[in-house]
Structures are given as C-alpha cells and as structure tokens.
Amino acid sequence: MTTSLPDIIEQNEMSILKEWLQYQKSATRSAHGAISDTQLQHESGQFLTLLKGALAGAQPTSLDEGPGSSLRDLLGDLSRSRALQGFTPSETAAFVLSLKRPLFDRVSAASGKDAAQLADHVWRITDLLDRLALHTSEVFQKSREEIIQRQQQEMLELSTPVIQLWDGVLAVPLIGTLDSARTQVVMESLLTSIVDTGATIAIIDITGVPTVDTLVAQHLLKTVAAARLMGADCIISGIRPQIAQTIVHLGVNLGDVITKATLSGALQVALNRRGLKVVRPAAG
Amino acid sequence: MDMIPILRVGDALLVSIQVDMHDRLAVQLQDDLTARIVSSGARGVLIDISALEIVDSFIGRMLANIAAMSSVLDAHTVVVGMRPAVAITLVELGLELNGVSTALNVDRGLELLNRQLQAHESLHDPADASS
Numbered sequence: 030m031t032t033s034l035p036d037i038i039e040q041n042e043m044s045i046l047k048e049w050l051q052y053q054k055s056a057t058r059s060a061h062g063a064i065s066d067t068q069l070q071h072e073s074g075q076f077l078t079l080l081k082g083a084l085a086g087a088q089p090t091s092l093d094e095g096p097g098s099s100l101r102d103l104l105g106d107l108s109r110s111r112a113l114q115g116f117t118p119s120e121t122a123a124f125v126l127s128l129k130r131p132l133f134d135r136v137s138a139a140s141g142k143d144a145a146q147l148a149d150h151v152w153r154i155t156d157l158l159d160r161l162a163l164h165t166s167e168v169f170q171k172s173r174e175e176i177i178q179r180q181q182q183e184m185l186e187l188s189t190p191v192i193q194l195w196d197g198v199l200a201v202p203l204i205g206t207l208d209s210a211r212t213q214v215v216m217e218s219l220l221t222s223i224v225d226t227g228a229t230i231a232i233i234d235i236t237g238v239p240t241v242d243t244l245v246a247q248h249l250l251k252t253v254a255a256a257r258l259m260g261a262d263c264i265i266s267g268i269r270p271q272i273a274q275t276i277v278h279l280g281v282n283l284g285d286v287i288t289k290a291t292l293s294g295a296l297q298v299a300l301n302r303r304g305l306k307v308v309r310p311a312a313g
Numbered sequence: 314m315d316m317i318p319i320l321r322v323g324d325a326l327l328v329s330i331q332v333d334m335h336d337r338l339a340v341q342l343q344d345d346l347t348a349r350i351v352s353s354g355a356r357g358v359l360i361d362i363s364a365l366e367i368v369d370s371f372i373g374r375m376l377a378n379i380a381a382m383s384s385v386l387d388a389h390t391v392v393v394g395m396r397p398a399v400a401i402t403l404v405e406l407g408l409e410l411n412g413v414s415t416a417l418n419v420d421r422g423l424e425l426l427n428r429q430l431q432a433h434e435s436l437h438d439p440a441d442a443s444s
Binding site: 258259 | 405
C-alpha cells in the first residue's frame with residue numbers, strides 16, 4: 030500500500046520537527062544565540078506546515094503560485110533577516126537542507142520495501158528543497174548587496190559635509206579618495222550650500238585625501254570651476270608636504286587657485302577678502 | 314517672435330534670459346545688446362540666467378561670445394544667478410567661462426560690477442587715483 034508524502038509528514042510531524050531543529054542547531058553553531066530557540070521552533074513549524082500543503086498540491090510543485098509561493102515568501106523573509114544578522118550563506122541554506130535527513134528517514138521507514146515509492150518521494154523532496162535552498166541563497170545575496178549599496182550611500186553622504194565657517198565662508202573637508210562619483214556629490218552639495226548661504230568663498234580642505242594624482246587634481250579643479258560659475262572663489266587648503274611634492278612632480282597645474290597649507294591659513298585669507306579682522310580685545 | 318528684453322540699471326544693462334534660447338534668438342540678442350551698449354554707453358552688462366534650467370555647449374559659447382563682444386566695447390560682463398545643475402553641466406562640458414565674471418545674484422553682480430568699474434577707472438585715471 031502506498032502512503033502519500035503529506036500523510037507521512039502529517040503522521041511524524043512532531044518527531045521530524047524535533048530532529049530537524051537538532052540538525053539546524055549543529056549546522057548554525059557559529060551564529061548560535063542570534064535566533065532564539067522558540068523563534069526557530071516557530072519558524073520551522075510554520076515552514077513544515079506550508080511544505081506539507083505544497084507537497085499535497087499539483088506536481089511538480091510550483092514556487093510561483095499557490096501554497097508554493099507562500100512557502101517561498103516565508104523563506105525569503107527568513108533569509109533576508111538572517112543576512113542582516115550576519116549569518117553565512119551556507120548557514121542560511123542549511124535551514125532548508127537540514128530538513129532532508131529527517132524527511133528521508135521517515136519516507137524510508139514508511140515505504141518499507143516499495144522501492145518505486147521511495148525513489149519517487151525522495152526525488153520530489155529533493156527537487157522542492159533544492160529549489161527552495163537556491164532561492165534562499167538568491168535572497169541572501171540580494172539582501173547583502175542591498176546592505177552594501179546602502180552603506181556606500183551612507184559613506185558618500187557622511188564623507189562630504191559642507192560647513193559654514195563664517196558668514197559667507199564655507200568649508201568642505203574632504204576625507205578619502207576623490208573619484209568622479211564623489212566629486213559629483215561634493216559639487217552638488219557645495220553649490221547648493223552656496224545658493225543657500227550666499228557664500229562668496231569656499232575652502233576645500235584636502236587634509237583627509239590620501240593621494241592627489243592628476244585625476245584627483247582634475248576633479249578638484251572642476252569643483253573650483255563650478256563654484257566660480259556660481260560667483261564663489263575657492264581656496265584649496267590642507268596640502269601636506271608630500272602632496273605638494275607629488276603635485277609638482279606630476280606637473281599638475283592648479284591654475285590660479287589659491288592654495289594654503291592649513292585650514293586656518295585659508296580662513297585667514299577668506300576673512301581678509303571679506304574685509305574682516307580677528308583681534309584680541311585689549312587687556313583690562 | 315520672442316525677444317529678450319534689455320533693461321538699463323544705472324550704468325549697466327540687465328539682460329534676463331527667461332525663455333529657452335535658440336540660435337536665432339541668441340543672434341538677435343547679440344545684435345540688440347551690442348547696439349544698446351554703443352547707444353547707451355553702458356559700462357557693464359549683467360546677464361541673469363536664473364531661469365535657465367537647461368544649458369548646452371551652444372548657450373555656453375553664446376555667453377562667452379557676449380562677454381567677449383562687450384569687453385571689446387569696453388563693458389564688463391557679469392553672469393549672475395546660475396543654478397548648481399547648470400554650473401555642473403557647464404564644467405562637465407569643459408566650458409568654464411574663463412574671462413567672464415560671475416556672481417550669485419543680480420544684487421551681488423551689481424556690487425561686483427561697481428567694484429570692477431571703480432578699479433578700472435582708478436587704473437586709467439591717474440589724477441583720480443592720486444586723490
């Protein structure tokens with residue numbers, strides 16, 4: 030007599046779940062504690078119920094519609110949250126793959142000597158679980174890429190602040206390498222700030238820029254030219270001795286841009302330009 | 314047909330570009346402006362492009378041309394009110410408008426123009442400079 034797959038799962042649900050949880054725990058030892066036992070048990074139980082439903086449906090089980098799609102969605106959410114918690118891809122995929130062992134055990138016990146039924150059941154389980162595992166890896170990777178993208182964006186924003194040093198004087202402290210994407214962001218935020226504050230002088234401080242080659246210099250000059258078109262003069266400050274040497278050796282022509290060794294020197298020039306003077310009040 | 318108005322403000326002429334520029338309009342503007350500089354004896358030209366949202370190499374060259382023509386007629390040109398996006402585009406196009414003064418808005422542009430004219434006059438009039 031043949032026993033259908035959903036029936037086998039139905040009859041052994043508790044024992045399958047118990048064994049599965051054990052396999053899962055041994056597979057995800059490195060991230061142990063990131064997910065509580067009760068949560069894992071809840072998720073696994075939910076997954077098993079959905080799997081039963083999916084296996085009972087039309088064959089081969091489609092992951093795009095019916096019970097298969099809710100199974101896929103549940104797994105998608107799961108892998109996404111695991112990717113965020115720092116699980117490795119194999120640990121995430123192990124959630125699905127470690128279910129094979131307990132299922133095969135039950136199928137083999139229920140089939141007895143019926144080799145055809147055993148082969149059929151094992152194939153169906155393998156087919157479905159492998160597809161689900163692939164889906165987990167896909168979602169996992171996608172979530173990691175999203176994280177990387179978001180971090181890049183955040184770094185971009187973090188690394189290009191525009192500061193108002195004085196009335197009409199802006200400063201842009203640049204940290205990190207200046208590539209064309211960053212130049213674009215720096216330019217945009219600097220020009221917007223010039224409009225907002227009506228500044229006439231902008232100081233670009235490159236203390237935090239590790240190297241200045243011809244490309245970086247060109248990007249700097251572009252920024253200076255754009256600021257000039259908006260009616261603001263630029264001063265480049267924070268040029269380290271090393272960088273001064275590189276600039277000369279490379280034959281980079283910074284044109285008639287004012288350059289200063291330190292930010293304070295640049296501020297002094299800016300204040301002079303605006304006809305301001307900083308004086309110590311007379312003692313007394 | 315469209316026409317770009319040229320207004321007189323003190324010693325300067327104010328050109329406010331409010332519509333999309335095209336070839337014929339630009340040529341007409343050059344005609345009108347040079348004629349007005351000669352007839353009014355203006356010493357400065359302010360070109361307000363704050364309404365300009367799109368620029369191309371043609372407009373960039375036109376601005377440079379106008380500045381060059383005005384300077385031949387002994388009038389300083391100040392381009393004012395450029396938008397950030399426009400500035401970035403011009404720089405990317407390699408049109409940095411060297412030789413053209415720029416200012417953030419019309420107010421600042423007038424200020425700059427007056428300063429330049431004073432410097433110019435004191436340079437060319439030794440009697441005035443010594444006093």
